[in-house]
Amino acid sequence: MDPTTDINDSVKAEWELKQEQLKSKLVCEDVEIWQNEKELNSLCYIGGVDLSFVKGDDFNACACLVVCSYPDLQVVYSDCSHIQLTAPYIxxxxxxxxxxxxxxxxxxxKHDKPEYMPQVMFVDGNGMLHPRGFGVACHLGVITDMVTIGVAKKLLHVDGIEKDASHAEKIKQLTKGGDSFPLSGSSGKIHGKVLRVCDESSNPVYVSVGHKISLETAVDLVHRCSKHRIPEPIRQADIRSREFLREKYEPKLRKQPRVKLKKTKDTSGTPSLDARNCIDDDELDCVISLFE
Incomplete structure (x- = not known):
């Protein structure tokens, strides 16, 4: 499948059917011993996964998995892989x-370092906060039989939930790390929670159940595992995947024909930069940024 092409209705229908089939196996409650411990004493390793993308490139990306020790949140395992996308974002x-x-x-x-298999996986994306109640965190949890939590930076509009004035006012009332409020839809169902992760960041995250965990435990764990706005395993996966792509692609851009910039004036007489011997606009932006 070409990631630059649109998906037709028959494929979407097939995907929806697959989501419904997997959703029948979804577990939305605490099932592990550590989840019922006040201090989570049996929790040793937590994981985070993230994908980073090359700007202006529909094919190349980096998938990263990071495992941190708990409760000190130190990285004990990290792996980045160059991937080529096979489906578009929908x-x-x-x-x-x-x-x-x-x-x-x-x-x-599992193969290389099974001793570091995490007991819970944080996923950069939604779980049950999803139009069909089965987002990427649910999908990953069910097919791997892992405990997963969805953590999103942006609100997905579901069941009448919108980022309107009322929503913004509720966010203002989150005054300290750990404060949260439920995302209740028009149907009355609670799809997730809005969480202010730490005192230092007023921007919240959107937490939802992935698999084999309750919403309350998921929210509590996201708060416990965050030094900054984003839970540490996801944050580290994001940092490392971006660095992987910089190391892989910036050297190639440096080998492109040098951008020759000379001062000119546009039709209004305003000074501007004229770029010669360039490739395309996206690559030009990248190359210029290297010299800023």
Missing amino acids: SGFLAFREVSFLVDCIEKL
Whole structure:
């Protein structure tokens, strides 16, 4: 499948059916011993997965899995892999673009360092906060039989939940780390929670159940595992995947024909930069940024 082409209705229908089939196996309650411990004493390792993308490139990306020790949140395992995307991004179907690569990361960890298999996986994306109640965190959890939590930076509009004035006012009332409020839809169902992760960041995250965990435990764990706005395993996966792509692609850009910039004036007489011997606009932006 070409990630630059649109998906037709028959494929979407097939994907929706697959989501419904997997959703029947979804567990939305605490099932592990550590989840019922006040101080989570049996929790030793937590994981995070993330994909980073090359700007202006529909094919190349990096999948990263990070494992941190708990409760000190130190990275004990990290792996980045260059991947080539095979499906486009379509809202509501993120799993069909990303999950296969995340599963590969988990299988590699099982093979190379099984002693670091995490007891819970934080996923950069939504779980049950999803149009069909089965986002990428749910999808990954069910097919790997792992405890997963969805953590999103942006609100996905579901069941009448919108980022309106009322929503913004509720966010203002989150005054310290750990404060949260439920995301209740028009149906009355609670799809997730808005959480202010730490005192230092007023921007919240959107937490939802992935698999084999309750919403309350998921929210509590996201708060416990965050030094900054984003839970540490996801934050580290994001940092490392971006660095991987910089190391892989910036040297190639440096080998491109040098951008010759000379001062000119546009039709209004305003000084501007004229770029000669360039490739395309995206690559030009990247090359210029290297010299700023």
